[in-house]
Amino acid sequence: MSSYASEYPAGDKFDPEYKAFFEQFYETSDTPSAHEKYSNQFTQDATLIMASKNAQGREEILSLRKGMWEKVNSRKHTAVKIYPFGSDSNEAMLYGKVEYSLKDGREATVDWAARAHLVKQDGAVMMDFYQVYLDTAAQNPSK
Template identity: 60%
Template sequence: MHNYKSETQLDLDPDFKLFFEDFYATSDTPDAHEHYVTYFTDDATVVMASKSVKGSEEILALRKSMWEKVSSRSHNPIKIFPFGSYSDEVMLYGTVTYGLKSGGESGLDWAARAHLVKAEGKVRMDYYQVYLDTGAMAK
């Protein structure tokens, strides 16, 4: 079983740490498109490399497009860096490995910036930006 636990140096809301473990597990589940969207607020902004989307419908379309050329993905979120103790804004660092539908495997390092909100006892992101080397996918 894959482990989605991350290290953190500062105090991080335990709900946020669990949120990211669940989020990356869902990110790696091919048919969890609708569930993936529930990790974001209805008006969230998501930026993946050079593509920016806003709102649930656009996030769902982006999520589906991310699975067009890959048959599997495996995130390894290594570290979470809160902007301060118990901050609702964090930077993350990790690696991801892709199984390609055309055959073979590809992987790269990534970083992300996330802003989290708690509403009705549930943690969600209203902003999520992923930084990655898109040229690494062409290898």
């Protein structure tokens, strides 16, 4: 079992390709050098909202992604539970935590929630909408 596996509600059918996508997505999210791979998990015209930051389209998502690593040495996402909007849905709500090791030596753990919309395009699962809700103040703990 992957360290990026999540729990899902019993009885709801959620496409196994979507489950595999989320595992790969968070593993890629935690790989510092995987900027292009990260942005390619979104459709060309996708919307990414990360707390108060917005990116529209793959190029802006790539730029936002690079900025997310400027002060971070490492991060580890745990998507604790993923809740599809019913059986066979391509939308889900997620919640989890992310542990950060910052370049200035500090560490932080932040709870987050997200809303994702998935599509299958050219034989691959991608997101065309992803919004993350988190407490940005928790990312900046005092020393």
